[in-house]
Amino acid sequence: MTQGRISELLVRETGRPVGGKGMSLIVATAGLGFLAAGLAARRPSGGPHTPSATSPRKREALRLSRDGAAIMGSSVLLDSGMEHLRGDYRRDAMYAAPLAGAASMAASMAEPRTGSPGKLIEGVHVGAVATGMAGMGFHLGNVLRRPGGLSWDNLFYAAPLGAPGALIMSGLIGMATHRMARSSGQERRHGRQLAALSAGAMLAETAEVALLHYRGAYHDPAMYLPVTLPPMAAAGLLLEAARPRRRRRGPLRLLLRGVEALGYIGTAFHALGVARNSGGWRNWRQTTMAGPPMPAPISFAGLGKSGRAALDLLDIADDRLGEDSK
Amino acid sequence: MTRPIGRRAAEAETDPRAVNGCAPDVFSRDGTVPMREFPESEEVDFVIVGAGCGGSVLAAKLAEAGMSVVLFDAGPFFRPLSDFASDEYEQEKLYWLDPRVSDGDDPIELGANNSGQAVGGSTVHFQMVSLRFRPEWFKSRTKLGYARDWPVDWQEMWKYYAEVENALKISGPIRYPWGPKRGRYPYRAHEVNEAGLVLARGAEALGVDWAPTPLCTVSAPRGKSPPCAYRGMCKIGCSVNAKQSMLITYVPRAIRAGAEVRDLAMVGRVETGQDGRATGVSYHRGGEWRHQKARNVVLAGYSIETPRLMLNSATSRHPQGLGNSNGMVGRNLMVHSNHAVWGEFEDEIRWYKGPPSMATCEHWNYVDDDPTKDFDGGYSFMSQGPLPGDFAGTLTGATGMFGDELLTAMGKYNRMAGLKIVGETMPAPDNRVTLADESDPLGLPRARVTYAFSDNDKRLQRHSLDFMSKMLGAAGGRNLLETSSTAHLMGGCAMGDDPETSVTDDMGRSWDIDNLWICDGSLMPTAGGVNPAMTILANAARIADRIVAARNG
Ligand SMILES: Cc1cc2nc3c(=O)[nH]c(=O)nc-3n(C[C@H](O)[C@H](O)[C@H](O)COP(=O)(O)OP(=O)(O)OC[C@H]3O[C@@H](n4cnc5c(N)ncnc54)[C@H](O)[C@@H]3O)c2cc1C
Numbered sequence: 041m042t043q044g045r046i047s048e049l050l051v052r053e054t055g056r057p058v059g060g061k062g063m064s065l066i067v068a069t070a071g072l073g074f075l076a077a078g079l080a081a082r083r084p085s086g087g088p089h090t091p092s093a094t095s096p097r098k099r100e101a102l103r104l105s106r107d108g109a110a111i112m113g114s115s116v117l118l119d120s121g122m123e124h125l126r127g128d129y130r131r132d133a134m135y136a137a138p139l140a141g142a143a144s145m146a147a148s149m150a151e152p153r154t155g156s157p158g159k160l161i162e163g164v165h166v167g168a169v170a171t172g173m174a175g176m177g178f179h180l181g182n183v184l185r186r187p188g189g190l191s192w193d194n195l196f197y198a199a200p201l202g203a204p205g206a207l208i209m210s211g212l213i214g215m216a217t218h219r220m221a222r223s224s225g226q227e228r229r230h231g232r233q234l235a236a237l238s239a240g241a242m243l244a245e246t247a248e249v250a251l252l253h254y255r256g257a258y259h260d261p262a263m264y265l266p267v268t269l270p271p272m273a274a275a276g277l278l279l280e281a282a283r284p285r286r287r288r289r290g291p292l293r294l295l296l297r298g299v300e301a302l303g304y305i306g307t308a309f310h311a312l313g314v315a316r317n318s319g320g321w322r323n324w325r326q327t328t329m330a331g332p333p334m335p336a337p338i339s340f341a342g343l344g345k346s347g348r349a350a351l352d353l354l355d356i357a358d359d360r361l362g363e364d365s366k
Numbered sequence: 367m368t369r370p371i372g373r374r375a376a377e378a379e380t381d382p383r384a385v386n387g388c389a390p391d392v393f394s395r396d397g398t399v400p401m402r403e404f405p406e407s408e409e410v411d412f413v414i415v416g417a418g419c420g421g422s423v424l425a426a427k428l429a430e431a432g433m434s435v436v437l438f439d440a441g442p443f444f445r446p447l448s449d450f451a452s453d454e455y456e457q458e459k460l461y462w463l464d465p466r467v468s469d470g471d472d473p474i475e476l477g478a479n480n481s482g483q484a485v486g487g488s489t490v491h492f493q494m495v496s497l498r499f500r501p502e503w504f505k506s507r508t509k510l511g512y513a514r515d516w517p518v519d520w521q522e523m524w525k526y527y528a529e530v531e532n533a534l535k536i537s538g539p540i541r542y543p544w545g546p547k548r549g550r551y552p553y554r555a556h557e558v559n560e561a562g563l564v565l566a567r568g569a570e571a572l573g574v575d576w577a578p579t580p581l582c583t584v585s586a587p588r589g590k591s592p593p594c595a596y597r598g599m600c601k602i603g604c605s606v607n608a609k610q611s612m613l614i615t616y617v618p619r620a621i622r623a624g625a626e627v628r629d630l631a632m633v634g635r636v637e638t639g640q641d642g643r644a645t646g647v648s649y650h651r652g653g654e655w656r657h658q659k660a661r662n663v664v665l666a667g668y669s670i671e672t673p674r675l676m677l678n679s680a681t682s683r684h685p686q687g688l689g690n691s692n693g694m695v696g697r698n699l700m701v702h703s704n705h706a707v708w709g710e711f712e713d714e715i716r717w718y719k720g721p722p723s724m725a726t727c728e729h730w731n732y733v734d735d736d737p738t739k740d741f742d743g744g745y746s747f748m749s750q751g752p753l754p755g756d757f758a759g760t761l762t763g764a765t766g767m768f769g770d771e772l773l774t775a776m777g778k779y780n781r782m783a784g785l786k787i788v789g790e791t792m793p794a795p796d797n798r799v800t801l802a803d804e805s806d807p808l809g810l811p812r813a814r815v816t817y818a819f820s821d822n823d824k825r826l827q828r829h830s831l832d833f834m835s836k837m838l839g840a841a842g843g844r845n846l847l848e849t850s851s852t853a854h855l856m857g858g859c860a861m862g863d864d865p866e867t868s869v870t871d872d873m874g875r876s877w878d879i880d881n882l883w884i885c886d887g888s889l890m891p892t893a894g895g896v897n898p899a900m901t902i903l904a905n906a907a908r909i910a911d912r913i914v915a916a917r918n919g
Pocket residue numbers: 415416417418419420421438439440441477478479480481482483484485486487488489491492493494495496497601631632633634666667668669671672675854855885886887888896897898899900902
């Protein structure tokens with residue numbers, strides 16, 4: 041079994057088979073560091089690197105989308121942080137996922153910039169996408185290496201193919217938002233692009249949830265919620281991306297708020313799921329790892345937000361059209 | 367017998383717990399659930415002797431159909447959460463360890479490897495492998511040319527397999543490589559542990575199919591059962607309650623439906639009247655002999671205790687024992703060959719993690735025309751995960767090693783893997799249960815079990831050892847060790863279509879006494895090359911439906 045250098049070091053230093061605490065500490069410190077950096081960069085600086093052209097309404101809409109991307113980044117940070125701890129950070133590369141998630145979260149939280157700070161932010165997003173792609177490759181390799189290859193059992197239990205997708209999506213949405221913030225106008229085009237992107241991410245996320253809830257035999261009817269609501273919202277978003285229609289947006293917004301709420305409710309459900317494992321929360325060291333992943337559902341909250349941001353952009357475009365024709 | 371530490375409620379092994387209108391709540395540490403009770407003088411519809419696979423399913427289904435049922439078991443009524451320890455020796459309390467006389471050319475070891483004594487029967491400590499018979503085996507004489515036919519159609523059994531698999535939420539693979547299509551298992555298969563992946567790699571190297579084993583422990587929460595925690599204590603009783611044993615499934619269902627359970631109640635005789643029909647049972651509970659009246663008596667004590675009870679209930683009207691005018695009671699007892707190959711591996715495997723048999727290969731149950739197949743019947747084999755005490759016993763038994771040598775060998779425990787068969791043996795009339803001359807402390811004659819393997823059985827064993835050695839070698843195993851043993855019991859009171867050669871008809875009703883029934887593993891006319899529990903359960907579910915239909919019809 042390949043042992044990463046960091047893992048070996050920790051084992052040597054702590055004298056324990058798995059230096060779980062050390063590993064978590066590395067990830068937690070980095071995560072908090074990035075959170076602080078993100079918060080610091082969140083204030084509109086008004087300085088030389090502030091994109092001047094965007095209207096306040098557009099900026100608000102894009103902020104919603106950035107919050108969404110940041111939430112997804114935090115979900116990746118926590119989820120991969122935990123799952124890779126479960127895998128003992130056996131390879132050094134396993135640190136990349138939570139770190140990229142944290143960086144992507146910080147970059148999305150930051151106010152868009154021009155110049156070199158802007159390049160840095162976009163570089164982080166590109167990095168997140170690249171890390172996600174590489175992760176998917178690693179995970180696919182892990183699946184294919186096991187007996188049975190691309191079998192149901194390996195899709196259920198080997199490294200999950202869908203998980204790095206969340207990092208890709210968080211990077212993409214963050215990147216797209218940042219780009220959009222640098223130009224004024226074009227709300228209609230941007231709105232449609234963001235709608236399509238959010239819809240795609242929602243469908244991908246649904247596919248992963250469907251697989252994992254199937255593994256759990258849909259033992260609780262509530263497990264059907266995240267495989268029904270998000271695809272409905274995604275369908276609505278795709279329609280908007282193809283042919284924006286204002287009257288559709290009211291109900292669609294409601295649906296997207298539902299998807300967002302699902303992110304929070306899902307976390308609570310997963311907490312209950314953890315409690316249903318042997319020993320319940322008293323045995324949290326084991327059950328939080330064995331039970332349903334607590335940080336996973338929250339990414340739906342992020343997607344709900346970026347979906348709504350897309351609708352906001354389309355509204356702005358429609359309003360402008362109305363004013364122009366006056 | 368050692369006492370578990372920290373027991374608060376009645377001592378399960380000495381004081382009956384299902385009393386005063388309450389039964390233990392098996393999902394609690396010391397709680398109870400309400401239970402209906404019947405006066406002994408009241409003639410209940412059914413007395414069922416034995417709360418294992420056969421008895422529990424029958425009790426639940428008959429009670430749900432509105433019949434009055436009293437379910438007896440000689441063993442204790444445990445609460446797994448507080449009564450089960452992660453300790454191999456403490457947990458011997460689950461086995462039927464009362465001595466029996468074992469003889470014949472190949473005397474079989476009795477106890478931990480084949481019979482339990484507890485409410486829930488052998489399923490309290492079984493290893494949860496949940497396989498179906500190959501359809502042709504129900505007509506092995508007609509279709510495959512050996513042994514005898516079952517009086518049952520495979521398609522009917524297929525329906526009942528699905529029923530019990532659903533009732534127990536079996537966790538199995540989405541695609542099962544052998545046999546006709548089966549519906550999807552109610553729960554998904556568990557993640558195969560390293561020991562199972564050894565089998566998988568070996569199978570892929572040899573080009574035969576393998577599958578994650580369908581297991582009777584849940585892979586996701588179910589009601590009050592948490593999902594399996596993969597601690598691997600299954601064979602000594604699951605203290606997590608993930609294992610869907612009879613104790614936590616059909617027995618509570620029976621109680622909810624109005625059946626009464628009497629624990630620590632050893633039935634010593636089936637009583638019969640002037641007309642030769644059964645009138646009830648005499649049983650020993652709470653230090654005294656008692657009597658329960660019944661319109662029907664069902665024996666479900668498994669392949670040794672059921673024939674023992676029938677033989678021991680002889681009267682002047684039934685001089686050879688009950689239901690035994692043709693002398694078939696106790697005959698055609700079968701075991702499964704349980705031969706194994708063990709090997710050492712480079713990498714750490716930690717085979718004790720998770721249920722012991724997470725991967726299986728049924729290849730040799732389904733091929734008939736392979737030129738190397740020089741035996742009738744079939745065998746399956748599974749990956750292994752014996753607990754340390756168990757494996758030390760295996761090593762000592764097979765090689766005689768002891769002391770330092772054993773210590774060194776056990777030092778390799780975490781880097782070992784093994785493959786073990788469940789091999790079909792042929793029914794033979796001289797493999798049988800009779801009554802011994804000696805008696806147990808209650809004054810009941812002990813069972814005497816006489817057993818010999820046939821030449822066919824030995825050829826099958828040799829074939830399996832060769833094949834598994836090849837597979838284990840292909841997976842990277844070195845220093846291979848072969849061992850032999852037996853597991854499970856089947857037959858002893860075969861059902862059949864012919865009153866001359868069987869003990870009961872196709873619904874388990876004695877040919878001689880129309881209100882005496884059998885519903886357990888002893889009904890099996892053949893053993894098949896798979897673990898028997900699912901077949902016994904499905905057969906019991908079928909018999910229950912037949913009884914209900916007969917009453918309504
Ligand atoms: C260690 C072990 C592992 C196993 N693993 C598997 C497996 O993985 N898969 C599988 O399919 N099968 C397995 N089996 C076999 C399976 O458990 C049995 O075949 C099955 O439980 C038999 O069902 P039964 O109803 O005939 O008898 P049992 O389940 O044994 O029930 C009989 C009950 O009757 C009671 N009884 C007997 N006589 C009397 C009497 N006179 N008065 C009152 N009560 C009485 C006993 O106490 C016992 O509780 C295993 C068995 C053992 C021992």
